[in-house]
Amino acid sequence: NAGVTQTPKFRVLKTGQSMTLLCAQDMNHEYMYWYRQDPGMGLRLIHYSVGEGTTAKGEVPDGYNVSRLKKQNFLLGLESAAPSQTSVYFCASFPVVGPYNEQFFGPGTRLTVL
Amino acid sequence: RKEVEQDPGPFNVPEGATVAFNCTYSNSASQSFFWYRQDCRKEPKLLMSVYSSGNEDGRFTAQLNRASQYISLLIRDSKLSDSATYLCVVGALGRFGAGTRLTVKP
Numbered sequence: 405n406a407g408v409t410q411t412p413k414f415r416v417l418k419t420g421q422s423m424t425l426l427c428a429q430d431m432n433h434e435y436m437y438w439y440r441q442d443p444g445m446g447l448r449l450i451h452y453s454v455g456e457g458t459t460a461k462g463e464v465p466d467g468y469n470v471s472r473l474k475k476q477n478f479l480l481g482l483e484s485a486a487p488s489q490t491s492v493y494f495c496a497s498f499p500v501v502g503p504y505n506e507q508f509f510g511p512g513t514r515l516t517v518l
Numbered sequence: 519r520k521e522v523e524q525d526p527g528p529f530n531v532p533e534g535a536t537v538a539f540n541c542t543y544s545n546s547a548s549q550s551f552f553w554y555r556q557d558c559r560k561e562p563k564l565l566m567s568v569y570s571s572g573n574e575d576g577r578f579t580a581q582l583n584r585a586s587q588y589i590s591l592l593i594r595d596s597k598l599s600d601s602a603t604y605l606c607v608v609g610a611l612g613r614f615g616a617g618t619r620l621t622v623k624p
Contacts, residue, residue: 509561
């Protein structure tokens with residue numbers, strides 16, 4: 405079991421470029437979330453998915469799009485990157501929402517937008 | 519007011535000390551509460567869920583106070599390896615606090 409993996413681990417973009425971050429999980433989890441973490445601000449939810457083919461906006465969705473075509477994959481897209489999107493991006497998955505259900509996190513993608 | 523607030527610290531304590539963190543939340547309908555630990559530049563990992571009646575796991579004790587809308591984490595007999603940032607998480611949509619940094623010194 406690889407758990408939750410994220411690709412790429414690091415990336416540097418120029419303003420206006422686009423890219424897609426891939427999150428993959430092999431635990432058959434229904435729920436998948438994308439967060440960003442900025443210094444001193446904790447993790448903020450960007451978008452999430454409650455199952456294959458579904459997506460919803462989180463706390464800070466602007467400038468991002470997502471897709472969940474397959475249950476095991478959750479893609480985060482930046483259509484036109486901006487310096488404000490420089491951050492560490494974490495993906496998480498868990499089986500169902502519940503009081504005691506743990507979120508499993510990927511190792512993160514460190515993105516710098518110049 | 520932020521949905522989830524934590525004292526950012528840092529907390530610098532000697533080995534063997536007892537340290538407590540609090541986390542307040544604004545959504546009174548929240549049902550899920552967790553404490554995660556995050557080491558520098560790594561992903562968060564679950565430390566413990568917080569049960570309504572409070573729960574203990576070794577040196578760690580978590581409490582929930584619904585009336586005052588806060589959760590707490592108590593660490594007894596601190597170890598050097600406890601040095602990390604502790605994040606509280608509230609609700610099904612994973613509202614994270616900004617984290618409290620703890621450094622345990624020899």
